[in-house]
Amino acid sequence: MEELKKQIKEMVVRDLKLQGVDPAKIDDNTPLFEEGLGLDSLDAVELVVLVQKHFDVQIDDMDEGQAAFKSINTLAEFIAEKRKK
Secondary structure, eight states, rough: OOOHHHHHHHHHHHHOOOOOTGGGOOOTBBBBBTTSSOOOHHHHHHHHHHHHHOOOOOOHHHHHEEEEEEHHHHHHHHHHHHHHH
């Protein structure tokens, strides 16, 4: 799970072009949006596409997806669960 979290952090910083953010310093519970990393609704759409592409998971239910994209922890748990199916 730690490796998955590391991959998510690196993908978020690299692909969403977060200037001056060190992936290793992102806390697993930091909110991805608003007061956390400061991602916005456009970033959310891009992040959904990135997660589906990089981790080969499908996000069918937007409510489920919204809950999963709260933090690195929730996103890693979501991806791990989807990969089991």
